[in-house]
Amino acid sequence: MQRTVFQLHLNDVARQAFSILFMSVAIGLAVNMVRPDSIPVIADWSTENRLTSESGETLIIPTSLAKALFEKNEAVFMDARDKDQFDMGHIKGAKNLPWHAVDDYFMDIVQDLPNDTTIITYCDGESCDLSHELSLFLMKMGFNHVKVLVNGWTVWQELNLPVEGDSFED
16 A cells, blocks of 8 residues: 555654654753752652751651640641631631741731741641741741641641631531
């Protein structure tokens, strides 16, 4: 069977498209390798590895320790979610410092907190990065004892620990 001109042309187009794609990937990888702030091609993206300080110390606080600090009133809990989510429900006594509006609320929220206050940030979901970003920001602002309660809101509710908000009023 004879190939038509259309089939031959389609084969050439596919070959050229593959060549362009291959060259783009090769150039992108080469540029990434020479950049001082390159992105690792293969990396550990686990929760434990993502939630570390610049010094390599883990920022994760176990739920049992967060609960103990809560019960002794030895920590300030900061909810990194937006105000609407916070108003619906949050850890009892938590302060709302939404990461996306941190510049607007930071001074009001932390003005009376000493730098050695234990602060536990949280948001909702294993992959939620708001609490991590907030914790790094708080450390840059001089707070020395900042931890992240991973998947904090969900875990706190699952353990039937004290909560408050519009969804929990009688």
